[in-house]
Each structure stands twice: as structure tokens, then as C-alpha cells.
Amino acid sequence: MKTADPELMRAINRFLVLDTIRRHGPIARVEIGERTELSPTTVSAITAALLDDGLITVRHEGDIRSQSLRGRPRVMLALNPEAAWVVGVRLAADRVVCVATNFQGDVLSSLTLPARCASLATPDIADLVADGVRRCVGDAGLGLDRIKSVALSLPGIVEHGTGKVLASSVLGDLDAPLYEAITARLGIATIIESDANAITMAQHWFGQARDHDDFVLVAIEEVLGLGVMHNGQLFRGAHGLSLTLGDMVMGPGGETAMRLGDLAGQGALLADSRLHGHGLAQVHDLLEAGDDELRAVVARAGTALGVAIANLVALFAPPRVILVGSTLALGEHLLAPLRESFAAAIPAPLATLAEIVIDDTGDQLWARGAAAVALGELYGSPWGTTGPARHSQSFIA
Structure with missing residues (x-):
């Protein structure tokens, strides 16, 4: 044995x-x-x-x-809240959000920088993140030398341990070493994490799952993210890969296969030329005004999501499923068909198992979740007299 x-x-x-x-x-x-x-x-x-x-x-x-x-x-x-300080960063399509926290995750300062990240080269993104971290740390009344680590979250598939980004909607050049670029600019240990995992940590530490060590989270953003918490720990795939939901194939494969992200993601809505230049609040107004074609698009998205969530419940049997993300701004136009298709698809023995919780949380919690990822690393890392041997890549200086 x-x-x-x-x-x-x-x-x-x-x-x-x-x-x-x-x-x-x-x-x-x-x-x-x-x-x-x-x-x-x-x-x-x-x-x-x-x-x-x-x-x-x-x-x-x-x-x-x-x-x-x-x-x-x-x-x-x-x-001891002053045992260490970390910075969590959320990299989104049009903004960078930073929060500085103490050892127990209390937010000391926060900062949002508007930026079209997807159009920037990786060195420019690294400059932007580094600037945001410095300003956020200064606002917290700290010096950069007191920050133990920085955790950057972004949409996509990330290999935990190496910081390699395999897919992301906000990075134009996946071959450029983002982890190395940020570390070089700040001189601080850096973690790269998927934003779905970050918001999953945030929900577990500070949000709707504080009393749940097992739950599933679906992030409905421009891409569909998936976070799974099991026994109080993030579930990761082979090589520490983060999970994704948008690539789930909905129907027969092949070149014409429809993926869940195509049906349910915000990108499917923005692909409609009439919505160019409109935010989700304006999309909601169009739905409320009775745009039947748009309502049909959103209803298809909700239906596809409901089926996908039923599959997740059948696979993981979680007591709670948390839905987060900007697309929730579409309200009942999205959620009503989601609930209906979920009820129709869920196996009868599991019909009352999982509670579906809607949490239209703001940017700060996403960035705070990245900080929680950094703190989670610290909680299990060597300091003086305790801690594990370092494996693969070292995150903690």
C-alpha cells in the first residue's frame, strides 16, 4: 500500500x-x-x-x-490580519479590477481601470496590471515590499502551477508569457487563475456558499466558466487545468456542432448586429420593449443553460448551484426558460437536490476571489516552522 x-x-x-x-x-x-x-x-x-x-x-x-x-x-x-497582504486582480474584456486585502481577506482598497484588454499586447496588459497593483497598494497605505503575492484572474483555461493560459477571450497572444511579464514588473510572486475559479473561491469565502464545502458555480459572461468546489477545495483537471463549460457540445459533433457557449454566452447576443455598441442594460430594455427576435435568442440561451446545469447536477450532485455573471442582467428573459428546461431535464430522483442561487455580484467580489486564491496558497505554504515542500513552480517568495 x-x-x-x-x-x-x-x-x-x-x-x-x-x-x-x-x-x-x-x-x-x-x-x-x-x-x-x-x-x-x-x-x-x-x-x-x-x-x-x-x-x-x-x-x-x-x-x-x-x-x-x-x-x-x-x-x-x-x-492575525497583518500576517500578510495580497492583491487580487480581475482582468475582464474592458477593465482591470484590483483589490488589496489582509491575511483574512478583508478589502483594504479597490481600483478599477478601464481598458480594452483584448486589443492590447501582452506586455501592455502586464504594464496595466502592474500599474493597477501599485496604485491599489498605495491606496491601502502599504508598500509594494509588504505584498506577499498577486493573483490575476481572467476568463479562459489556465494551467494552475505554471500560470500558462491555454485559452482566453482577453489575451490576443497566448504564447506570450503573461506570468513572467507581471512577475518581472512587480518583483512579487504571481499566480494566474481562471476567473471562474476565482469567483468560486469568493463565493466560498465571502458569498453564497460560506456554509457549503461542496457546490458548483456557473459564470455566465462572454465565455461560460465553471467552478467546482469539493470538500472545501477547488476541483482541477489534469495538470491543474481550470474547467470550462462553454465548449460543451450540444448535439452531434462535427464541423456543424453547436457548443454551449455559442448558444448561451453573451457573445451570441453581441453577434447580432443590431446590438453593436449596446451594453446588457440596453439589451434588457430592448427585451422589455418586446423585441420578439431578441427574446427568442435569449430564450434559446436560457434553455441551453438549463439543460447544461441539469447535466452538472447529474454529474456532481451538489446541494447548491450558484449562477453569476454580467449576463444575468437579462433577468427573467434568460432565467425563466433556464428554470423550465432545468426542471424538464433533471432526473426525477435529483429534482429537489440542488438549490439554484442567482448572485448578480459586482466586480470587487471577483477580484476578492483572486485574492482568496492567493491567500489559499499562503495558508498551505511554508513560512517558518510549518508547510509543505515546494512542488513544480513556487508561488510564494
Whole structure:
């Protein structure tokens, strides 16, 4: 029988303890053990090391001098918010959004820079991101030398660990090394992540899935992204690849095969020449005004999405499916046919399994999710006395 890698197990246990303190702190050691199912010895060893590293702090609950209390005060553990700072960045088609956060993910500053990213060369994108990071860090009252890492999220397929972008709607040159370009400009450890994974982390840490360690997220943007959280961890494919939903084939294959992204993505709507130059708010106004042809396009998109979500529920059996993305601005014109086709397609035994949650969240949460990706790396990374051996590419300086 193959023995588990002790360094990997140490990293997993360390992450579990830190994440439990983040989610439930201040918290006593005994409750950490109950929530993580780790032994008291393991919890004590990990928390002692985390205290030595300055990542957590001790708080005393109660006062031994109080006449109303007996015994010693309870020793509670909490994250040290000033243990580290990170920056999360969202790279979208027409803007770059940055947030600076502390070790527990609190937003200290945020910044949005308008830019037509898809028309920029990779060095220009790197310059734009670097400028945004510097300005955001300055707004937070920090120096760049205090930032532990930067996480950049963008739509597409990203190889976690190498930062290689295999496909993206916002990068014109996939062969250009974006990871290296940003790292060189900032001199800070950099992570490249899919925006679907980033917003999935954000929902788990701060949003609609704070109490769910298993859920599925569908990002309905210009491309269709997919995030899967399992046992509190992002599910990744081979080589750490992020997941995508837009390439799912809806019907027979071949040159004429229709992909889900063609039916359900915002790009399908913008392909209509009458919508050129209009944002989704204007598209919604046209729908409300009774544009039958446009309504049919949006209804087909909603129907296709409903079938796809039913397939995801059949595959993963999640208790919750979260829908996010700018295309949700189309409202019930999109969502009503989505719900109808989902109900028709879902197998009867699973009909009441998954709750579908609509969250029309703003840009800051997407960027904050990228920051959460960076923090997640820190939670499982070596500092002083704890942490795993480094594998493949090192993210943490």
C-alpha cells in the first residue's frame, strides 16, 4: 500500500486549521479538532507552529478576576490580519479590477481601470496590471515590499502551477508569457487563475456558499466558466487545468456542432448586429420593449443553460448551484426558460437536490476571489516552522 506524502498531509492539515480559524474564529483548540476531525495532538502542534510564525493570535475569553466566572479564561485563536497582504486582480474584456486585502481577506482598497484588454499586447496588459497593483497598494497605505503575492484572474483555461493560459477571450497572444511579464514588473510572486475559479473561491469565502464545502458555480459572461468546489477545495483537471463549460457540445459533433457557449454566452447576443455598441442594460430594455427576435435568442440561451446545469447536477450532485455573471442582467428573459428546461431535464430522483442561487455580484467580489486564491496558497505554504515542500513552480517568495 502506498504511503501518503507526509509533507502533503502536513500542508492539508495546516490549511484545514487555518481555514477553520478564518471561518469560525476566534475559536478554541478543542472546537478546531471537532470541526477538522484532527487529533488534539495534531491541532496543538499545528497551532503552536502557526503562533510561532505569527499567522494567528491568542485571545482570552473571560477574566479570571471576575466574580461571575470560575476557572481560567478560555484561550481562543484568531487569524492575525497583518500576517500578510495580497492583491487580487480581475482582468475582464474592458477593465482591470484590483483589490488589496489582509491575511483574512478583508478589502483594504479597490481600483478599477478601464481598458480594452483584448486589443492590447501582452506586455501592455502586464504594464496595466502592474500599474493597477501599485496604485491599489498605495491606496491601502502599504508598500509594494509588504505584498506577499498577486493573483490575476481572467476568463479562459489556465494551467494552475505554471500560470500558462491555454485559452482566453482577453489575451490576443497566448504564447506570450503573461506570468513572467507581471512577475518581472512587480518583483512579487504571481499566480494566474481562471476567473471562474476565482469567483468560486469568493463565493466560498465571502458569498453564497460560506456554509457549503461542496457546490458548483456557473459564470455566465462572454465565455461560460465553471467552478467546482469539493470538500472545501477547488476541483482541477489534469495538470491543474481550470474547467470550462462553454465548449460543451450540444448535439452531434462535427464541423456543424453547436457548443454551449455559442448558444448561451453573451457573445451570441453581441453577434447580432443590431446590438453593436449596446451594453446588457440596453439589451434588457430592448427585451422589455418586446423585441420578439431578441427574446427568442435569449430564450434559446436560457434553455441551453438549463439543460447544461441539469447535466452538472447529474454529474456532481451538489446541494447548491450558484449562477453569476454580467449576463444575468437579462433577468427573467434568460432565467425563466433556464428554470423550465432545468426542471424538464433533471432526473426525477435529483429534482429537489440542488438549490439554484442567482448572485448578480459586482466586480470587487471577483477580484476578492483572486485574492482568496492567493491567500489559499499562503495558508498551505511554508513560512517558518510549518508547510509543505515546494512542488513544480513556487508561488510564494
